[in-house]
Amino acid sequence: MPQSAPKIYHGSCLCTKVRYELLTPPKAVTHCHCGQCQKSHGAAFSTYGAVPHGALRIVTGAADIQSYASSEFAVRQFCAHCGSSLFWSQSKGDWPDWVCIALGTLDTLFTPEKQKHTHVASKAPWDEFVPAEPPKE
Ligand SMILES: [Zn+2]
Numbered sequence: 742m743p744q745s746a747p748k749i750y751h752g753s754c755l756c757t758k759v760r761y762e763l764l765t766p767p768k769a770v771t772h773c774h775c776g777q778c779q780k781s782h783g784a785a786f787s788t789y790g791a792v793p794h795g796a797l798r799i800v801t802g803a804a805d806i807q808s809y810a811s812s813e814f815a816v817r818q819f820c821a822h823c824g825s826s827l828f829w830s831q832s833k834g835d836w837p838d839w840v841c842i843a844l845g846t847l848d849t850l851f852t853p854e855k856q857k858h859t860h861v862a863s864k865a866p867w868d869e870f871v872p873a874e875p876p877k878e
């Protein structure tokens with residue numbers, strides 16, 4: 742990325758009680774069309790980017806973050822006041838040391854080099870977006 746890329750990315754929930762910082766740019770940017778993400782975000786899909794757990798710093802509102810175990814291994818975290826989806830992570834699988842950040846909560850401009858779509862088989866029928874590249878799944 743260009744040298745102008747910021748070193749710290751700032752993010753917050755809708756009510757701004759929760760503020761966080763990312764010490765590295767989010768990686769593996771993914772638009773997830775699974776049914777759980779649709780419910781969790783109230784939207785056609787979620788968009789997440791991952792950072793190592795140690796690169797996520799909660800600046801304010803740590804006590805306002807609620808957790809919901811959406812599966813045996815996955816935890817979704819959100820603001821208890823405004824309901825913004827913030828993070829999800831899983832204790833098992835390929836990425837146990839990473840936390841996924843809901844990119845809609847980023848305040849710092851971030852342009853990923855790559856992005857992908859996943860779980861497109863369960864894509865909402867009212868979502869007209871057509872991915873630029875055919876998904877590999
Ligand atoms: Zn909030």
Ligand SMILES: [Zn+2]
Nearest residue numbers: 773774775778
């Ligand atoms: Zn999903």
